[in-house]
Amino acid sequence: MKTVAGRFGGFVSSVVLTLSALPVAASDWANGMFADRTHDFGSVARAAKTEHVFEFVNATGKPVHVSSVRASCGCTTPVVLDETVAPGETGRIKAQFNTRSFLGQRGATITVVFDRPQYGEAQLRVDGYVRRDVVCDPGEIEFGAVKIGAKAEATVDIQYAGRSDWRILEARSNVPGLAVSFEEATRVNGRVGYRLIANFTPEAAGYINGEIELETNDGNHRRVPIVVTGSAVEAVSVSPSPLAFSPVAAGGSDAKKLVVKGDRPFRIVGANASDPRIAVELSDELRPLHLLPVTFTADEATGAIEFSIELQTDDAEIGTITVRGTADVTSP
Known part of the structure; x- marks a missing residue:
């Protein structure tokens, strides 16, 4: 029996050491995605909405998935705002401080558990003082x-x-x-x-x-x-914005539809384009949604251009709507 222990004792010790180091390595890559892992709410009023969003950037080169979150204290509720985060994108974990049920100095450690691309845990920390003497309503x-x-x-x-x-x-x-x-x-x-x-x-x-x-x-x-x-x-939304024409050969033309949408009926009474090669077809109808045909007719000058269109409305609050766009004239 002593011989068996002697043969395998070093192997067992090596396995134990390796396994004990795994959580540390797992936490390192997970913690490293967060630029800031602590937040102090300071002094807050009782019943005041108090929350903070921790952001992390996925630099692993693979999709990252948050499997769960937990807090060490009921004074804080963690919420996963982005479960799956693509490479290079930003994920968010929200910490909500419970200022209705807890008073005085409070703090919690939030554990964020990842299961892809590999297992890992990140530790976040929030602290704050919930005042007993101030209430906001x-x-x-x-x-x-x-x-x-x-x-x-x-x-x-x-x-x-x-x-x-x-x-x-x-x-x-x-x-x-x-x-x-x-x-x-x-x-x-x-x-x-x-x-x-x-x-x-x-x-x-x-x-x-x-x-x-x-x-x-x-x-x-x-x-x-x-x-x-x-x-x-905006009182009015414009789509597409910017208005981009397809490449047009010299002497050719391209047409687009401009969608102008307001929260109430209005008229578009005029259109002025910064480039004379831009033409806008108007309708004098009173409506909340306007579909405007816009045509770009190229001359012999080649190259990329930028332009703007000013749409005058009959609504004083909406006023003038400015639309910007691009076009490209190529050689025939």
Whole structure:
């Protein structure tokens, strides 16, 4: 028996060492896909929407699949936003902080489990302090879809219980086009109420994912963040954009259909193209959807060109619609 143990003891030890090293190697490649693996929410109000999205880039050269996520504490709920991520693409894991059921200093480790292209685990960490003395109603500002140039308003009631001299000193936001103001509503026996007013006038299309930061005179927890979400949308959409003509031989022509869609009926009353070789056929009908034939007629000049078309409407809010495009004239 001693002879058997002597013959296989080194082999067994080698296997044990190799297996014990596997989780470390698996975690290394998985962790390496995340540029940031920790996030501190700071001090947040009770019932406030509090979440953070961790992003990872798939640099493995093969599709990556997230099989599961788990958190070490019920104070945080992890959500897989992208289960399968192609090579070179970005995946997202969202961490939602439960500010309704948990108070005080909280933290959680999130384990992200991958099963393709091989097994691996990534460890993420979130921490934060959920205040007992500040409540925001609602817990976030959600504007929904707001048209560019239009104005949307939202309010948040902020209640504080504690010091009688507690005050909001400043309100600032990282969302372009968002103006924030506040006013004191109540102050009785250590209970203080404020109303926050947020006016949003978007200038460019896109999604909104930012926050309003309240600066208070509380020496321990001066900052109170409020999440702001929504989207800014065009009153009119144009497709295709840009408008690209197929290559045209000198003296030839190409025609495309331009789709102009609004959220209400309107007329297109005029069209001016920056290049005289562009012709737009208009209809004077009042409708929310317009299909405009656009023709490019090439002359003898060859080469690539860029152009713009300005469509005048009878709607003051929609105004002038600018369409950009390209064309290429080749030798016959």
